[in-house]
Amino acid sequence: MINKTTLKQLAKELNLSISTVSKALKNSYEINEKTIARVKALAKKRHYRPNRMALSLKNSQTKTIGVIIPNILNYFFSKVLLGIEDEANKNDYQIIICLSNNKYKKELQSLELLSDGSVDGFILSIARETQSKKHSSHFKDIIQQGYPIVMFDRVTNKIKCDKVIIDDFEATFNATNYLIKQGRKKIALISSLTDLNIGKQRANGYKKALENNTSYKNKKLIVNIHSKAEYETAISSLFEKNKNIDGILTTDNVSATTALKVAHQKGYSVPKDIAIIGFADDKISRLSYPSLTTIDQNAFDIGKKSVETLIERLNNKSAEFKTKVIETNLIIRETT
Amino acid sequence: MINKTTLKQLAKELNLSISTVSKALKNSYEINEKTIARVKALAKKRHYRPNRMALSLKNSQTKTIGVIIPNILNYFFSKVLLGIEDEANKNDYQIIICLSNNKYKKELQSLELLSDGSVDGFILSIARETQSKKHSSHFKDIIQQGYPIVMFDRVTNKIKCDKVIIDDFEATFNATNYLIKQGRKKIALISSLTDLNIGKQRANGYKKALENNTSYKNKKLIVNIHSKAEYETAISSLFEKNKNIDGILTTDNVSATTALKVAHQKGYSVPKDIAIIGFADDKISRLSYPSLTTIDQNAFDIGKKSVETLIERLNNKSAEFKTKVIETNLIIRETT
DNA sequence: GTGAAAGCGCTAACAC
């Protein structure tokens, strides 16, 4: 920062004291109009900007939010980030990003890295490994140190903090009912998120919808996928073992797109022979052939609401913790 | 930051001076071993972390990089970000993200927002609007204020700074030659990036490859797409006007995937009747049916190299500006 | 109407 202009420099050049310059820049009534004008002119010329670090130190607030994202290559999280950035900007907050890459250790490091006064609080979605191994004390530590956390999407009821989620149960419940109403007889669920709470909720929505309906009650068919390598083989085998399958609901879009691919390969006509519903609104849904019907999580709103919630918390540390639920909706495209 | 522990608190509680505590935490040879142990024990108990803002102020460096990304929903940029985050982390740097959303105004605001001592330097890719309207003085201003900039992918020769790019010309040149070698006779280019320098370079690579070859010299066929709405109609019309088309090269993967979709709709068999090559390695390429052959930009390496370059610059402000070229490679999948 | 001084949390040169 070689050429950074400071109040001191301006003061010296104008033959004024630092405090006068500071006040002038704030249009203080104490300062002579002419002086104000002089100061402002030079400040502009020198591109003066109050140093943020100094302000943070002085005010004990950074106006910065720490964001920890499990996977930036996931469209959902990118879209949440878009919402976070937009809303943070509107409120004069900056965002510092850390990526946990779904690892507990990286999540922990990120939390520690930023809890050195870098940020005023956190917005995060829990790493897959953290959730499957049921870690949570690191969150508690951070909260105890005075950093509020807002969790979104992947949350845990072990931690008392603000949360922003969708109703995963309702989302798949409604989607399953949609397939039932279409007259689909054999509806399968492909889940790649079994280790996550949201994955369990999504499975529950599917189950409940079938259970509510006598003719489907005993026709539950769930395929769990645990690794990237499994997608294609697991889905192929689903098709082979269930020739009469005519409806597929998935908990993510890679599963849905892969199901679509397998359906093509096996000569099914979509949506005539089989309907497919994905989860999350991303580019793939629109570009696949045929385009994919999906459950939209309104990711942008999740991000936006998370920032709102964190800022509210920052302004009122003692309010009760809230869990806000963002609506989902089914976007009908060509696979149903 | 209610409970943040400071040196002052520790000093008071231990009946020591602030500087003794500070030195003890740094294992200073001046300090008695026992004291060091006492200090460290309490520091640990109280989760003491030196305040980053205070350090920044003291050292005149933030150990933070400002990153300005045109579009976070673009897989390429997300992947670059992954590389940036990883390399920054390794070097104990944090990253603050701003999104320009391809708007000049937002890019300008982001630059101004962060040039208040929030960051030590910038890594950015130029917003589409900035490039099409040929703005560049805002970059100059920032550099003059002492903030080094590393530009990646979308760069401009109007600004003297470090750059990290791929050889766009060579990438399409090679890809086109690959199609020629396959015996494809009528090869079209679909470009959605005509307003960007990289788009022009990519078109040049295609043109040059055809020109080098007498039987292709006069068979250049370029479709320019200027808006999202155009993709499907423009590509449909390309197919209709050129029934003998048997090879398609694109400058992005939305074009390629759309071309694939149109080919399906029109009853072409891919890759038998027509070959398609996309640009950028993303999820769509692997998930489309058939999976898409693409030019991989090695986005992760671009991000990594950008951070390396910026850190070198920060350590040696007077070195000559460099432009580093990251290799591309053609990933052969099922559409060729 | 302007300026001096204290303090945010930290480090480091310099006492003692």
Added chain:
DNA sequence: GTGTTAGCGCTTTCAC
């Protein structure tokens, strides 16, 4: 071996 002090850039209270 430990403590005092100055200063990073800023705001704000309190003099003058």
